[in-house]
Amino acid sequence: MLKQYKEAIEKSNxxxxxxxxxxxxxxxxxxxxxxxxxxxxxIGRNHNIVRHPDVPKEKFALLWETIKNKNIYKDTVKNLxxxxxxxxxxxTIIPILDESQNIAEYIAIRYDVTKEMLxxxxxxxxxxxxxxxNRSLEKRVEEQTRELKELxxxxxxxxxxxxxxNEEKQRMMFWQxxxxxxxxxxxxxxxxxxxxxxxxxxxxxxxxxxLQNSNEEDVNKFYLESKHIIQNMSQTIDDxxxxxxxxxxxxxxxxxxxIKESLVLLENMINDEMITIKTDFEDIEVLGITNELTxxxxxxxxxxxxxxxxxxxxxxxxxxxxxKENSFAVIEVQDNAGGIAKENLExxxxxxxxxxxxxxxxxxxxxxxxxxxxxxxxxxxxxKSKKNTTTFSxxxxxx
Numbered sequence: 001m002l003k004q005y006k007e008a009i010e011k012s013n014x015x016x017x018x019x020x021x022x023x024x025x026x027x028x029x030x031x032x033x034x035x036x037x038x039x040x041x042x043i044g045r046n047h048n049i050v051r052h053p054d055v056p057k058e059k060f061a062l063l064w065e066t067i068k069n070k071n072i073y074k075d076t077v078k079n080l081x082x083x084x085x086x087x088x089x090x091x092t093i094i095p096i097l098d099e100s101q102n103i104a105e106y107i108a109i110r111y112d113v114t115k116e117m118l119x120x121x122x123x124x125x126x127x128x129x130x131x132x133x134n135r136s137l138e139k140r141v142e143e144q145t146r147e148l149k150e151l152x153x154x155x156x157x158x159x160x161x162x163x164x165x166n167e168e169k170q171r172m173m174f175w176q177x178x179x180x181x182x183x184x185x186x187x188x189x190x191x192x193x194x195x196x197x198x199x200x201x202x203x204x205x206x207x208x209x210x211l212q213n214s215n216e217e218d219v220n221k222f223y224l225e226s227k228h229i230i231q232n233m234s235q236t237i238d239d240x241x242x243x244x245x246x247x248x249x250x251x252x253x254x255x256x257x258x259i260k261e262s263l264v265l266l267e268n269m270i271n272d273e274m275i276t277i278k279t280d281f282e283d284i285e286v287l288g289i290t291n292e293l294t295x296x297x298x299x300x301x302x303x304x305x306x307x308x309x310x311x312x313x314x315x316x317x318x319x320x321x322x323x324k325e326n327s328f329a330v331i332e333v334q335d336n337a338g339g340i341a342k343e344n345l346e347x348x349x350x351x352x353x354x355x356x357x358x359x360x361x362x363x364x365x366x367x368x369x370x371x372x373x374x375x376x377x378x379x380x381x382x383x384k385s386k387k388n389t390t391t392f393s394x395x396x397x398x399x
Contacts, residue, residue: 014089014110020103022047034089034112036082052080063093067106070095076113088117119216126223130207137230200226253290255329255396256281256322261290262297273305273316280321284329286396288377293394296369296381300333300392303365307337307390324398328379331394340385348383 014034017026027042035042035050042049051060055078066073073093081087089110098104203226210218263270263277270277301318308316319334340348349370366381373381379396 014112015108016042016047017105017107018047019105022106024049025105031110034081034087034114035079041082050079050081052078052086054078054086067093067095068103070097070101070103076117077110078117087112087114089113116214119214122216123211123219126219130223130226133227133230200230250287250289252285252287253293254283254285255293255331256283258290258293259297259320259322259331262294262301265294266298266301269305270301273308275305275308275316275318278317278319280319282322282324284322284324284398286329286377287399288396292372292376296372296394297331297333299365299369304333304335304337304390307335311338313337325395327398328395329398331396332391333394334389334391336389339388340383340390345383345385349381 013028014030015026015028016024016031018024024042024045024047027039032039032042037049059075063073063075072095073091075091077089077091079087079089090113091108091110093106093108095103096105096107203222206222207219207226210216210222259279259281297320304318307313313336315336317336319332321332323330349366370381373379373394373396377394377396379394382393382395384391384393
């Protein structure tokens with residue numbers, strides 16, 4: 001029976017024996033399997049053959065001090081296999097005493113915890129990467145916030161230079177319209193971030209839960225998911241920064257790409273309000289400033305959204321088409337939001353005219369949109385309304 005106990009212990013544990021000087025006198029098969037050495041390579045060698053260079057000397061000094069004082073030493077030890085890989089073992093070293101109570105030899109009983117320790121190291125590494133990513137995001141947010149403030153300051157200076165050339169009423173219209181657009185963009189940023197923040201919070205909770213369950217696969221999965229969410233949030237900052245770029249130099253741009261940009265910026269609002277956007281685009285290039293056309297499209301879509309809500313329209317559809325007619329690029333934005341009353345149709349482009357509540361409109365959106373189309377793009381902005389539908393038509397000359 002004693003022999004059976006001995007076999008059971010040897011087959012389920014990693015065992016070695018050394019003399020009082022640390023020279024190996026016995027190793028079992030499990031020790032050979034994990035270290036990669038044969039018994040012939042191990043017996044007669046100092047036990048430091050498997051010592052890992054990462055382990056500090058102080059740790060081994062404590063080990064020898066403990067066992068030489070005839071005490072049992074327990075610790076998790078990092079060792080080095082023959083092929084250069086590391087393995088971890090929970091180790092118990094027991095001094096064996098002779099009849100005179102002198103140390104005759106040492107026996108070490110171990111069990112493999114390499115997988116658990118590697119997982120722990122990987123988790124620590126992932127946690128460090130996650131913290132670095134958070135720090136990087138915070139730094140990026142600070143930088144982008146500073147840039148937005150600088151852009152805002154630049155916009156104020158440029159606007160003031162332009163409006164100084166016009167009479168007081170014209171200056172006030174530009175000022176109010178600019179702040180309305182800025183407020184609208186800030187609201188869109190908050191709207192764009194609300195859902196990702198919720199998803200990020202859930203992913204962090206799932207990482208914590210996976211760590212508690214030592215589930216490496218789920219940790220990696222939710223870590224990558226968190227990283228992707230943070231990158232998307234960072235991209236949102238870039239999108240809105242580009243929208244307010246003060247660069248006013250005209251260049252050729254694809255009107256379809258400009259419209260797509262406006263749809264990206266309003267994506268969450270469109271989904272929340274259950275609006276269906278239908279598009280039919282032709283690739284047409286015009287000379288102008290793409291951000292200004294994007295601003296016009298955003299204003300038209302927001303007006304449609306407000307009309308859908310005001311008129312309690314359940315099936316909400318907006319159709320946007322681009323086509324070339326003669327020497328013009330034509331953009332049509334049509335909605336089924338109930339149409340515009342005949343008495344208002346000729347007034348909607350007038351400054352300060354609005355059918356909305358004062359808290360929802362300044363009456364400058366369509367006025368500024370027409371001004372952008374005429375002065376910025378050298379084109380026109382017109383409107384038609386019939387049978388509960390409204391169609392805004394933008395014509396831009398193709399040069």
